[in-house]
Amino acid sequence: KMDGIETLSISDTTAVSPDKVYPLTSDLFTADPSAHVFNGRLYVYPSHDFESGIPEDDLGSHFNMMDYHVFSMDSVGGKVTDHGLALHIDNVPWAGRQMWAPDAAKKGDDYFLYFPVKDKDDIFRIGVATGKNPEGPFSALEKPIGGSYSMDPAVFMDDDGKYYMYFGGIWGGQLQKWDNGKYIGEDKYPEADEPALSPKMAMLAEDMVSFAEEPRDVVVLDEKGKPIVTSDNDRRFFEAAWVHKYKNRYYLSYSTGDTHKIVYAIGDSPYGPFTYQGVLLDPVLGWTNHHSIVEYNGKWWLFFHDSSLSGGKTHLRSVKMTELKYHPDGSIQRINAYVE
Numbered sequence: 403k404m405d406g407i408e409t410l411s412i413s414d415t416t417a418v419s420p421d422k423v424y425p426l427t428s429d430l431f432t433a434d435p436s437a438h439v440f441n442g443r444l445y446v447y448p449s450h451d452f453e454s455g456i457p458e459d460d461l462g463s464h465f466n467m468m469d470y471h472v473f474s475m476d477s478v479g480g481k482v483t484d485h486g487l488a489l490h491i492d493n494v495p496w497a498g499r500q501m502w503a504p505d506a507a508k509k510g511d512d513y514f515l516y517f518p519v520k521d522k523d524d525i526f527r528i529g530v531a532t533g534k535n536p537e538g539p540f541s542a543l544e545k546p547i548g549g550s551y552s553m554d555p556a557v558f559m560d561d562d563g564k565y566y567m568y569f570g571g572i573w574g575g576q577l578q579k580w581d582n583g584k585y586i587g588e589d590k591y592p593e594a595d596e597p598a599l600s601p602k603m604a605m606l607a608e609d610m611v612s613f614a615e616e617p618r619d620v621v622v623l624d625e626k627g628k629p630i631v632t633s634d635n636d637r638r639f640f641e642a643a644w645v646h647k648y649k650n651r652y653y654l655s656y657s658t659g660d661t662h663k664i665v666y667a668i669g670d671s672p673y674g675p676f677t678y679q680g681v682l683l684d685p686v687l688g689w690t691n692h693h694s695i696v697e698y699n700g701k702w703w704l705f706f707h708d709s710s711l712s713g714g715k716t717h718l719r720s721v722k723m724t725e726l727k728y729h730p731d732g733s734i735q736r737i738n739a740y741v742e
């Protein structure tokens with residue numbers, strides 16, 4: 403048994419309706435919102451969905467995004483500003499196609515946009531672009547982050563000023579094509595009863611554009627302290643890792659992909675292990691479910707997307723936010739965005 407945090411007693415099996423859902427964008431399709439508070443203002447770094455005409459497949463080829471816009475607001479429910487083009491694929495020297503879910507970080511007076519995109523060999527890598535303003539524009543480095551692979555970067559800053567990147571995603575995200583940091587070019591999943599593929603994480607170096615260490619596995623344990631296994635599709639990691647800290651404990655949340663939930667696990671170190679707790683967001687309209695969690699003005703907010711604005715087109719999504727609530731024991735109240 404690995405050491406983990408106990409499964410909290412108040413874990414919701416039934417979802418409640420959110421207090422209020424705030425749609426954030428309607429002029430552009432947006433997805434995978436990563437939210438941060440910089441200088442007292444709320445910034446959202448989403449994917450920018452558009453109709454490229456590429457047919458839908460299991461590898462997500464129809465998610466053929468080419469650029470990023472940053473959005474911001476100074477109050478929940480207030481005006482949301484679209485700051486325009488922040489980074490275009492044509493300005494990323496090594497990029498091939500598919501700009502997927504980004505994230506951002508601030509260190510001192512510098513801002514960093516982290517983004518997954520396939521390189522010219524069609525292998526997902528994680529890139530970084532820097533800027534002097536939270537909304538961009540950002541200027542991409544010549545090469546992806548050394549030792550990075552797969553997708554969905556999420557950067558967490560701990561209270562001691564250290565930054566950690568969590569990343570990875572299976573199926574179209576290609577995590578299953580990597581073995582111990584080496585690209586094997588074919589799909590290799592652990593057996594059904596073996597520990598599932600884990601998200602990866604690494605501390606960022608002082609420069610914020612490289613890893614300070616080799617990426618390692620982020621282990622998610624079940625209530626018995628055993629790693630969650632490959633066949634456990636309702637709980638195993640698929641994509642969209644996010645880490646936040648609440649009352650001194652680390653919360654890892656992620657999408658279960660083909661079972662379409664956002665679930666969470668708690669640990670007492672940014673390295674984990676994390677113990678599975680439950681669902682925090684039920685499936686939304688559209689195949690993907692991808693979120694972020696941030697504290698703003700004393701409340702906690704869940705950012706997510708769905709395909710309601712496009713009439714259900716999975717690759718044309720729109721970001722929203724709603725309040726996230728905790729039970730007294732630190733467990734998270736489960737939300738279904740559509741329950742009346």
Ligand code: FUB
Binds near residue numbers: 434642
């Ligand atoms: O937006 C493209 C991909 O869909 C993201 O990288 C995944 O997390 C999923 O939301």
